[in-house]
Amino acid sequence: MSAPERSPLDRFSFNHATAKFWDQREAVEACARTGSGIGLWREPVQEMGLEASAKLVKDAGVTVTSLCRGGFFTDPTRAAIEENKKAIDEAAVLGAPTLVLVSGGIPEDGTIDTAREGVEEALAELAPYAGERGVTLAIEPLHPMFASDRCVVATIGEALDLAAPHPAEQVGVVVDTYHIWWDPQVWQGIARAAAEGRIASFQLADWITPLPAGVLTGRGQLGDGCIDLKRYQETVDATGFDGPIEVELFNDALWARPGAEVFEETRAAFRRVLA
Amino acid sequence: MSAPERSPLDRFSFNHATAKFWDQREAVEACARTGSGIGLWREPVQEMGLEASAKLVKDAGVTVTSLCRGGFFTDPTRAAIEENKKAIDEAAVLGAPTLVLVSGGIPEDGTIDTAREGVEEALAELAPYAGERGVTLAIEPLHPMFASDRCVVATIGEALDLAAPHPAEQVGVVVDTYHIWWDPQVWQGIARAAAEGRIASFQLADWITPLPAGVLTGRGQLGDGCIDLKRYQETVDATGFDGPIEVELFNDALWARPGAEVFEETRAAFRRVLA
Numbered sequence: 001m002s003a004p005e006r007s008p009l010d011r012f013s014f015n016h017a018t019a020k021f022w023d024q025r026e027a028v029e030a031c032a033r034t035g036s037g038i039g040l041w042r043e044p045v046q047e048m049g050l051e052a053s054a055k056l057v058k059d060a061g062v063t064v065t066s067l068c069r070g071g072f073f074t075d076p077t078r079a080a081i082e083e084n085k086k087a088i089d090e091a092a093v094l095g096a097p098t099l100v101l102v103s104g105g106i107p108e109d110g111t112i113d114t115a116r117e118g119v120e121e122a123l124a125e126l127a128p129y130a131g132e133r134g135v136t137l138a139i140e141p142l143h144p145m146f147a148s149d150r151c152v153v154a155t156i157g158e159a160l161d162l163a164a165p166h167p168a169e170q171v172g173v174v175v176d177t178y179h180i181w182w183d184p185q186v187w188q189g190i191a192r193a194a195a196e197g198r199i200a201s202f203q204l205a206d207w208i209t210p211l212p213a214g215v216l217t218g219r220g221q222l223g224d225g226c227i228d229l230k231r232y233q234e235t236v237d238a239t240g241f242d243g244p245i246e247v248e249l250f251n252d253a254l255w256a257r258p259g260a261e262v263f264e265e266t267r268a269a270f271r272r273v274l275a
Numbered sequence: 276m277s278a279p280e281r282s283p284l285d286r287f288s289f290n291h292a293t294a295k296f297w298d299q300r301e302a303v304e305a306c307a308r309t310g311s312g313i314g315l316w317r318e319p320v321q322e323m324g325l326e327a328s329a330k331l332v333k334d335a336g337v338t339v340t341s342l343c344r345g346g347f348f349t350d351p352t353r354a355a356i357e358e359n360k361k362a363i364d365e366a367a368v369l370g371a372p373t374l375v376l377v378s379g380g381i382p383e384d385g386t387i388d389t390a391r392e393g394v395e396e397a398l399a400e401l402a403p404y405a406g407e408r409g410v411t412l413a414i415e416p417l418h419p420m421f422a423s424d425r426c427v428v429a430t431i432g433e434a435l436d437l438a439a440p441h442p443a444e445q446v447g448v449v450v451d452t453y454h455i456w457w458d459p460q461v462w463q464g465i466a467r468a469a470a471e472g473r474i475a476s477f478q479l480a481d482w483i484t485p486l487p488a489g490v491l492t493g494r495g496q497l498g499d500g501c502i503d504l505k506r507y508q509e510t511v512d513a514t515g516f517d518g519p520i521e522v523e524l525f526n527d528a529l530w531a532r533p534g535a536e537v538f539e540e541t542r543a544a545f546r547r548v549l550a
């Protein structure tokens with residue numbers, strides 16, 4: 001375990017969902033100009049075309065830090081598996097080291113326990129497939145308010161238990177402050193994730209109060225909420241992690257604004273909270 | 276550990292907040308008619324008067340299963356301590372074995388960690404006070420979506436850690452399905468709570484999807500959501516618990532309807548899901 005080599009300020013990656021309706025090309029160009037990485041999303045990639053998107057980031061010299069999003073295993077399983085294989089292939093073409101997985105919610109005829117078993121089974125099939133293509137699957141625990149409809153995986157500990165049967169280069173976890181900050185075991189969870197070599201993605205977003213009406217799109221700009229983001233960065237870095245730090249904000253107010261403006265504001269907020 | 280002596284169907288207790296605007300006297304009379312217990316709230320008790328409320332339940336022969344609500348320790352501390360002592364005194368007069376505690380959120384100048392320390396300190400002062408009056412403080416973990424503004428205690432495990440320094444007759448925990456159902460460690464948490472003799476209150480409410488706009492008042496009627504309530508009752512009972520099973524639903528739609536109707540519907544739902 002060595003001290004991080006790169007300052008956190010040099011490790012900013014802009015997740016495209018933060019400016020969801022911003023043209024992918026413009027987003028990549030902004031990242032190129034500022035030495036930022038980018039987290040890509042499958043839908044805009046498909047819109048531009050997979051090969052064209054891969055060429056775009058390569059020509060711009062922009063590092064793709066993750067591809068969002070695989071998962072939703074608790075939908076009819078066979079179709080979900082095929083869709084995830086496709087997403088893994090796309091990540092490989094784009095040079096994304098990581099495919100972020102949101103597990104899916106509780107199926108009509110199931111319980112949270114059967115849904116979790118479904119995630120285990122899907123991972124067993126997908127992990128070797130991802131490994132062969134040099135892609136790490138990153139299980140993302142979502143905040144428990146999404147446990148019924150989006151993600152039955154609710155804590156880092158649970159994500160690590162799901163990852164455990166697989167090699168770390170095949171299955172890791174996402175450390176996203178927005179989803180885990182409330183967890184009384186969060187620091188132990190991060191320490192365990194690092195010890196097991198499974199921090200596949202590190203993402204920042206803040207928690208604002210009160211929650212907006214649409215809880216899916218209420219993630220706060222860095223510094224606007226109650227999460228001690230600097231402590232998270234220091235804790236994660238202290239484990240020896242010096243990978244990209246992505247900012248992913250689902251926020252209606254941000255989405256309504258010009259992407260370039262949101263990019264600059266987000267980058268400035270990142271530099272402010274991690275200074 | 277003995278098998279439960281009373282059928283769950285005979286252990287229904289109606290938390291007054293389920294029909295928040297229903298007259299306390301009518302609620303108590305409905306409970307008397309049906310052999311139900313009642314969970315009282317401080318505000319309606321104060322409105323009727325503490326002694327008059329105590330006489331009401333005593334004359335009606337209705338068991339008070341809990342008093343809601345103490346806590347909010349992360350408000351300015353000294354005032355919160357005094358207010359909680361008053362609530363303990365009220366519980367003793369009403370014959371409520373349990374005062375439910377919601378810890379409070381994150382103070383303006385604090386973090387979730389300092390807030391949790393504040394809860395520890397408040398408990399240290401209040402636990403002996405409660406013990407002298409025969410009242411058990413019941414720490415209620417709330418769903419993590421309330422962690423910033425209402426309750427920094429988010430899991431049974433955390434509530435048990437907070438209770439641990441105190442005798443079980445002084446500090447226990449609330450097992451409320453609505454708040455804990457998503458927790459991957461929930462079954463271990465219930466087993467531990469039982470082993471430590473700390474199940475001070477058992478409450479049912481269901482989780483419905485999508486969450487309503489006001490997340491505070493979106494608890495589902497029993498059977499309307501995704502929680503396997505029967506499994507919770509069986510699991511809790513299997514530990515030897517045979518205390519009251521309270522139904523507490525914060526739900527705008529229920530609150531808009533006549534209390535007597537809500538009472539009957541809730542009692543019927545209780546009998547249906549636990550049959």
